Amino acid sequence: MYGATTATTTKLHKTRKSSHAHLRHLRAKGLITKGQQSQALNALQFVGYYRLLIYTRPLQDDQKRFYPGVRFDDILALYEFDRSLRLVLLDAIEQVEVAFRSAIVNAMANDFGPHFYLKTKHFKGMEAHRNFMKNVLGLRLTNPIKHYYHTYHTPPYPPIWTILEELSIGQMSRLLASLDREHRRRVATQFGYDEKVIVSWLKSTTMLRNNCAHHSRVWNNNVGADSPQSANAIHSEFPGNPDQGFFFSRTVALQALLKAIDPSTTWQDRFKTVMRTLPVATLSKAGITPQSIGIPFQWETRPFWN
Known part of the structure; x- marks a missing residue:
């Protein structure tokens, strides 16, 4: 109708997370045990979460759930x-x-x-x-x-x-x-x-x-x-x-x-x-x-x- 306003939705881009935030995210998924935290944080800082991300895909199902037994070490091994x-x-x-x-x-x-x-x-x-x-x-x-x-x-x-x-x-x-x-x-x-x-x-x-x-x-x-x-x-x-x-x-x-x-x-x-x-x-x-x-x-x- 003439003169009516149309509501628009703006999708905001994702903000960058810190290496510590990514560490918590991966730990919540069960990928990182207590003894792996130091190694995982080092990899997240100097390799990068988003580069490692492409090595997680083969280890996930269609719903992006990790297969049983997968750990962060497995991702690093592929990388x-x-x-x-x-x-x-x-x-x-x-x-x-x-x-x-x-x-x-x-x-x-x-x-x-x-x-x-x-x-x-x-x-x-x-x-x-x-x-x-x-x-x-x-x-x-x-x-x-x-x-x-x-x-x-x-x-x-x-x-x-x-x-x-x-x-x-x-x-x-x-x-x-x-x-x-x-x-x-x-x-x-x-x-x-x-x-x-x-x-x-x-x-x-x-x-x-x-x-x-x-x-x-x-x-x-x-x-x-x-x-x-x-x-x-x-x-x-x-x-x-x-x-x-x-x-x-x-x-x-x-x-x-x-x-x-x-x-x-x-x-x-x-x-x-x-x-x-x-x-x-x-x-x-x-x-x-x-x-x-x-x-x-x-x-x-x-x-x-x-």
Whole structure:
């Protein structure tokens, strides 16, 4: 009706609680015993309630009630495992990222020149080339790029090896995907797999790297985007459902790439050491098994991992 006033309800955001308040909250839920209070308070102060919160979800039912027997130590065990997992994965990702930079240079610069990327014919099309050049134009003026511009006048942009050192892994992944198919094959041949597989693996590694670098949960992150494509030669190593095995399917791709880069790699030993710390007893309280999160039974005994 004209002239009538309408009541509105404003929902206020939650105020931040202190670490001591969070401690009381968790203690009221039965998660913290008297002897755990000091350790729990330290974790709440220096790790943070809201970061630890994402590790509580798997230990709760649909009504957010904790499963019987769950304690704060279980939450910390998942957090510490995930932290160790991210660190060992980042070590592998670094080696893979460096190898791809070199592989693109090896595949392209020798036969097509260090400035091949200035020509549209080396890309899938004009749009792909235009998008890559936007990345080139947007690069920070680091010392190597400044040196080129101060020393040379033509061609107008630095060589591909200088460009690649400044690109993020995501930008490099998009470059590989945007190259002409024959060029993608030239890169993929160095790793021993089909070009579609290699493009998929670098893309999936990019997502995994971003999760690790931003301290996001990895161990049971079931985001299905950019899942690595299975390669025929190692098809049995991938989880039956790649979306379910978010980190493990990407780990298979990492291990395959590392073995291609360095057949004597021992990275898998460090990875297996971390995986032995998976808190299976904690997960069992919530009815979770390694297989239910995409980790194949006795995977570590297979020749692929040895």
